[in-house]
Amino acid sequence: MECEPLYYWSGPRYEWPCINNPCTWQGTLTPYQRHAAERIAEAVRSEDKELLIWAVCGAGKTEMLFPGIAEALTLGKRVCVATPRADVVRELLPRFEASFKHTKIQGLYGGADKKDDASQLTISTTHQLLRYREAFDVMVIDEVDAFPFHKDPSLPYAADRAKTLQSTTVYLTATPRKTHHRRIRQKKLPHIFVPVRFHGHPLPVPLLKMCFTLKKDFQNNQFPPSMIRWLSVRKNPDRQLLIFVPTIELAEKLVETWKVSNLSTAGSAAPVHASDPKREQKVDAFRKRQLDVLVTTTILERGVTFPSVDVAVLHAGHEVFDEAALIQISGRAGRSPDDPEGEVLFFHDGKTESMMKAVREIKNMNRRGGFSRP
Template identity: 45%
Template sequence: MLKQLWGRQIPVVNPEIYGNQVMQRPAIYRHRQHYYCNRCGQRISKQDCLPQQNYYCRHCLSLGRVSTLDTLISIPEPNRFPKLNHNPLLWSGQLSPLQKQCSRELLTVVKNGGHHLLWAVTGAGKTEMLFETLAYSLQKQMRIGLASPRVDVCTELYPRIKEAFTVKPLLLHGKSEMSYSYCQLTICTTHQLLRFYQAFDLLIIDEVDSFPFAQDAGLAYAAQNACKAKGSLVYLTATPGKELQKQVARRNLSVSYLPLRFHGYLLPEIQVIKTRRRELLPAKALDYLKKWFQAGTPFLIFVPKIVDLAPVLKKVKQTLPNLAVASVHAADEQRLEKVIALRSGKLQALVTTTILERGVTFKNLDLMVLAAEQTFSSAALVQIAGRVGRSAQKPGGEVLFFCQRKNAAIREAQRQIKFMNRKGAQLGGKMYSV
């Protein structure tokens, strides 16, 4: 039982049974007129009350309730891992010169116990750039966490990391079949970080811009809390938020840029097409759909809401009755089959929500975003644009945003892509001509 508490925090009602073997902190504490949760750092609402003037935390309730009746117990991380007399890295692939530079910069920061941002364009191969630092950290008996807000990213990372290293990783998420065990290398969702306390010498947050991490102050607190005071916190993203960019500007966070994909071409830039009337699928968009259909290349049509899928799909089918097209969303049980069908050519087009904004790769793709000024964040728009131009055969394509007005999110997405393209051009990157 005590081994399970190394670098962890567990709520208990009767901490006295553990005596002096564990550290103890109140699960919820009072500061001035308010109560705060020690697990997620968030303020407790006065409405979240229990009998006899006790309170519980609603914010992190999904991981089990903590209240003023609970104590968080933990044992300091001892780093009881075997000393390796070999290089644990099995991967024999080659990094590009730019990837190698970013890899070396990251390793230097981790050796010095610093924090770092790896700002790499979509499709740049971020995971492979971690390998050198992971191998070093494993050899130094450091405890490592590799976290992502998204379960699908964790489940994709796990077999790749398992295959690349001799040290077996642990996979933790809400639907995981694995139960927790003390392990040197943990791959988990950012929600699982709420169960760790000053555990990791190196904590890497992949896709730090994605939901729910970017919108949840409790998860950001959990990441800070899960990392040791002298540990390294590393952020990976193609679309850093304003707070991370401020930390870089203030030199509180070192940064590595990777502005080019493996094929050396610049990112396809966003073309904004303004529409006068408030219609979801304007005539201008239909003209492009006809062109793409005749060219025979695959394409995506992004819509802001699930309710927009059916009317857009109906209009597309009416306009192009011979087009092989379907719609897809997060709750679609055939989502994976439809993605495979688009890759294989059985489908030429998908009408989709932001579920396909990241984590999927298609060759020779074009895309459009309808009503781009509605609901989409700048990070989502950059990720959507990043679906295009990922193959060496066609390292570019059309990225069309239809909107009545250009809002702050669209402008920020354009700014970030242009910023990385300026850096890429300085390194010899060229724009692909559509």
């Protein structure tokens, strides 16, 4: 707060220990993942200033980080993995704790139980970086293109201030912004491209469904008839369902409709959004399959993994669903090797440039990954 003093430590820098064999993860990387992982580790060893990892949704970016983080910890460096969303911190923290069992790890986000313990490996929201100055030797910015990081100038500022002078920054994204593409073309931003999901299957290509009565349906808090028809013919009705809507009000009202209509026979449903006080519990219940349907805003568009879901976007032409959001939302489906072909549908009352660009980009990524099917 503006009325609170801000203190900097001006004493000697703390020397973090060199940890031998810090990574306890026993998994195997694919050739694409291994190539990216080796490049990250090299950037850490050489103290390269920046590296962008451009990997499709579901490529396994977290596992690609493990060798580079292990290299940093072995060299006695301090590491931060920062992400714009608290949900992502809560999902990543147990994965890192299981993969670096002998390293002290801290998770920082609004509402976290502990924020005063120093750790050599920190998983944090980008907002929490305001707490640090020249603290981290390796800074990983996950989902660097995501809101609010790319919209709020104070967050990149905080990330830069939190790094040491000889730090290495690794950016992770599935949907680079124009500034990233421009810097790549100008050869000012080293990058590695990973075009294939870790399980070797293509990205699900969204289907576009026209809904002539969409606005009227929403005014009456009803689901579009075309969506109701799709629910009755889903290829795998055992999959859970993520329904994305543009507003909090619509999410809550549609769930009430779901509960009192025949749709309730398809399973239990709940709304979730950024200001929902039970958001964490609902997401956890969905992950444990205690809920069948989540009607959500864009808060779950990225960074969370559910093994077997179909995805529907209602009013896909709304301004909140830009190209990057639609690509990320589509990437929630088909993330498990046991069920790699989840369905993705965009329900709309008129195609938009964002919808068309999203579909073209997904098809392009599949082509670059060696998948020729449309």
